[in-house]
Amino acid sequence: MxxxxxxxxxxxxxxxxxxxxxxxxxxxxxxxxxxxxxxxxxxxxxxxxxxxxxxxxxxxxxxxxxxxxxxxxxxxxxxxxxxxxxxxxxKLQDPYISLIVTILTQNKTADSARKTFHRLQHHYKGIDVYKMAGADKGELERLIKTSGPYKADYIIRSSKEIIERYKGSLEWMRDVPTREAREALLSLTGVGPKTADCVLLFSLGHDVVPVDTHICRVTQRLGLSCASGDSEAAKRRVKEDLERKEMIPGMAHLLIINLGRDYCKAVIPLHHICPVEDICPKRGVERAEKPLETS
Known part of the structure; x- marks a missing residue:
């Protein structure tokens, strides 16, 4: 078991x-x-x-x-x-499905994306690139309203682009250099660096590190990156530090995400129970917060 x-x-x-x-x-x-x-x-x-x-x-x-x-x-x-x-x-899943799920997470919570994706799956009896390319925009906007109705345009347009450019499949990206696959994903409507890297890592088997605001915050505090802040330039520096300087495998960034979610929180890091408190440099953190005393 x-x-x-x-x-x-x-x-x-x-x-x-x-x-x-x-x-x-x-x-x-x-x-x-x-x-x-x-x-x-x-x-x-x-x-x-x-x-x-x-x-x-x-x-x-x-x-x-x-x-x-x-x-x-x-x-x-x-x-x-x-x-x-x-x-x-x-395990690696369908890259097109991962693309749609990742688009739904943009500027939204994971819980919102989960519910929206589940709703889409049931409504269309399973989604694929052809169903989404031919979807009614108004209907799709209503279905994904809680995750951002404007993303209906991203989904429809990127699906049509995949059909027109790549014969309806992203599977070929498994067997080409990472840079080539990443550039192809970035050329699709609604796909930015984080979205492209998530699809590359979680569905196509490429060893890249997706970077967002949370990864920026935690890696900087841990001293794994010399970047500061969460600007696009900082994200690029964090990505370079993790992939090239620290040589961190893509899936290892899940360790950093877990730590950020559970302990290395944005406003009040839980230093008093953090599993790496004694070896973390706490870069950029002015002081370690202590648990509130109760009477």
Whole structure:
């Protein structure tokens, strides 16, 4: 039986956003069966899948745990790797699906993107590049309203571009140099650097580090990057520092995301319980916050 922390696993990677979260349970729509599978973690730690017939199919989506993502010398990353060893990487999924999910996350929460994607899947009985290229714009705007109705234009236009330029598939990007695949993704409507890198890493197998505001904040505090702030220039510097200077594998950035979500928070970092508190340089943090005393 695999030892998995379901919450950590499902909160931090694009492929996991195909699962909608509701009442501490995760639901994924399988178009071929026109049915949802439900995944939950029981109090004893075991994973339950309903209907049970989907158990093997669901569990096959878990690939390997985070204690296998890094083999370098950074004491901080080695500590985090052990701390988050019950968090798993999900297997590579359809790059087009990951593209749509990532677009839905732009400037929105993961929870919003999950719900919107699940709604799209049910409405269209499974989405693909041809369905989205031919979608009615007004209808699509209503379906994705909570994740940004303006993204309907991105989805329709980028889908048409994929059909016109690449015969309706992004699969060819697995076998070309990363730079070529990244440039092709960036040429699509609505696709920026973070979106392109998420698709490259989580669905196409390219070893890149997606960088956003949260990654900027945490890597700077950890001393893994010399950048400051979260401007586009800072993000480019963070990406260069992580990929070239620190030689961090793409999937290892999940360790940094986990730390930022759980402890290295933007306003009040939880230094008093942080797993790397004693070895973190706390770059840019004026003082370590202490827990409030209660009377």
């Amino acid at each position: 695999m030892d998995i922390d379901l919450r950590s696993t499902m909160d931090i990677q694009i492929t996991a956003l195909e699962w909608m979260l509701k009442d501490d349970k995760y639901y994924k729509y399988y178009p071929d069966a026109d049915e949802d599978a439900c995944l939950e973690q029981l109090p004893d730690g075991t994973l339950k899948v309903t209907p049970e017939k989907y158990y093997g199919r669901v569990m096959d989506e878990f690939d390997y745990s985070l204690d296998r993502v890094y083999s370098g010398k950074s004491p901080i990353l080695l500590r985090l790797q052990e701390f988050y060893k019950r968090c798993w990487v999900l």
